[in-house]
Amino acid sequence: MTEIQSTTPLVLVDRVSYTHWNQTEPTLMDCSLQIEAGTLNVLVGPGGSGKSTLCSLFNGEIPHLLGGKMEGTVFLNGVDTATLTVSDLSRQVGHVFQDPETMFATLYVEDEIAFGPENLRMNADEIRRVVDELLHMTDLQEKRTNLVWALSGGQIQKLGLAVVLAMNPAMIVLDEPTANLDPAATHSLHRLILELRQRGMTILLVTRELDDFLLTHADQLLVLNQGCIFASGKPQEVLLTHGMRLTHELGIWLPETAEIGLALRTGLGGELSELPFTAQGMLDALRHYGYLKDHLNGKPIPPEVHTHEVLIRARGLRYAYDAEFEALKGVDLEVYRGEILAIIGRNGAGKSTLAKLLTGLLKPTGGELRILHKNAREWKVDQLADHLGLVFQNPEHQFLTDSVYDEIEYSLLARGCEDDDERKRIIAETLKQLELDDCTGIHPFALSAGKKRRLGVATMLVGQPKILILDEPTYGQDKQMTQTLMALMEDIRRQDVTIVMISHDMRLVQEYADRVVVLNEGEKLFDGTAADLFVQDELVARANLRPTLLEEMLHRYLQSGGTLTGRISNSHDFIHALGLEVQIGR
């Protein structure tokens, strides 16, 4: 057993390179880092930078379970993990997978938590005590006898956490736990993480998106790029030194306050020594340096792009999966030609059911639904597919061929594009537009997560739908690609195509949606603009939403007597309104 002599951190990764068994290029390259006991560490990096692979180093998945070739050493409490068994390591480090459902081995919530301790041959009474305690901590008491696949996204993440905590580890690794959660579920999980840190747990949290919570509470920020640590240190230090590169070159989302702070720092010639991460902190800093005037000029409010032609009309729309579960309970809704409509709400609010009704995959069990001037019950799915596209959350489900090229060609053939030259031209254009032109011959299943999603969008776009529905359109995309995709959506909207996006990303909604519909427990709570929505505190809380930091800043600014003309829908607009001519991440 190898031991290192100096004062040992809990984890020391020493010049580790790792190549997966089915790859030729290493995913991690000469990667070194250290993690102190009892700290909250945030690991951030663009898609494909090796974050998930790095997560597998700590509990022995690498080198014990995943095969592949590893060089370098990982020390846990000063002991080389290669010399420990997975069973020993599992008691020291718990890894919550990116999709915790794949970790689950039983049927019910309480059994799932008990499973690990049962394998460790803990006493049954002790296991019951642990289960009760963890159900209480994760607020899952009422769900204890529920099926694990009947939980919402936030509850699944909490159960994943409870499952690893049941093994009583010293450290937990959370791989993008908030990637697909509604804002309130994210907030709730954050609070839980903070509680664990206060109890002395060491935490490594992986994310693509930094928010005010993580930057305020993290003890260490680690930036991974192309398989090695690009920067590490206190969040303030890392952002002050590398903030511009993180957002410009690595495409990492920073909170709006950090983006505005970086612009302010540049505007002040580096005078700002600390970036405020909270909305009030940022406003105070702007006031202090004289940038926050009594009046802000936003960009002009664009004329209404959409017409008033109603393409979809729902009246008292209901859908029940069975006698016990009604997903939609009498929703009234209009969808206009040429608008970008965002449908938002907590996990399980009925958004995906509504999307399936709009595409004909489900038929209403009550009320009226007219799609393109025809009763929804009269539409067949394949006929409706000629007019309406849906990009699923899991794009793999949609793929039908063996190459990226064929996948797009299939959609063109389905819409009746018989001319070979025309097809080739459209395919080439689409591939270039979505930066897929370097992988035309690759099997769709072999693409990265981000490219799969773009291909899913491409297959629907070339079908020239009248209405395009996108379920979490930018999930897994970095900042640049999100902006490229949304610019594309705005382009096609200008061609009179209606975009309906289902999203948990409030920044996306605030920046791009003409209109927002909020669903909650199968009912419509709100129908209006994002700006009108986020000032209604009670409604926002009821729907498990949370205003963006930018919206919070604007709200506080207006409440303190400031005035605003025009529209500010992203941090770039805000920076411009302040008179700071600095480009941030655009």
Added chain:
Amino acid sequence: MADNGFQLQFKERHSTLNRIYPLVKLIWVVIVAVGLFIYKSPLPGAVAFLLILFLAAVPGKIPLRQIFGSAKLIFGLGLLLMIFHFFADPGEEIFRVGFLKITDTGLMQGPVFFFRLSVVVLASFVMIWTTDPRDLMTSLAKAGMPYRMAFTVFLAMRFLPLAQREVEAVKDAHAIRGKAQHSSLGHRFKLWQRYMFTVLINGLRKAEAAAVALDCRAFGTAPTRTYVKDVHFRVADLWLPLATVVISTLLILVERGVFS
């Protein structure tokens, strides 16, 4: 996630069949299967079919809609198998459809095979619908099966409804892609292949991830494990296999003409 009512999964309905010891139900399925392979004529198979439908609907409290919804594919395959036997079995020609002749043996064997397939599958479904996989695993381990092996049975039952959901999701996603022009039978076959490919690949990925997750949760590291929840055998539960043995024996005796 909603349960659409056609899932191949256990549901606690507080029924008589729910309460029977899992291992006893497993033995019952085996007895049913053995009986079916002894029957030589369609009548005992038909009686067994009706009895199992009755068992599922009354002591099992399973809605008929669910029974027929889940088993329709198997019944369809059973019908195809029956038709195949009508024409393929040797024997005396009863009548002819074009160049195809239907024989007396085929007419007798077709329904026999239909009932063999349908009844075995239906009995297995009844067990799945009424047995908590966790309890089955515990009862198998208590009967002396190594727990790692018992857990394999549990995992198979656990993943069945998930696979069914995956199939539904892929079907929906493919439907949205629309139909390419000149959609021929060959093209449909290709779509079917793709459909199976997607489900298989995702199934394999999930299995791989599940295997890693099990190792990380210390599964299989010790020769035994604790069970927080236990199941207990009751002698009264034996009514099901015993009644099945008696009925099957009677059917065989009637078929063999012992009472005539």
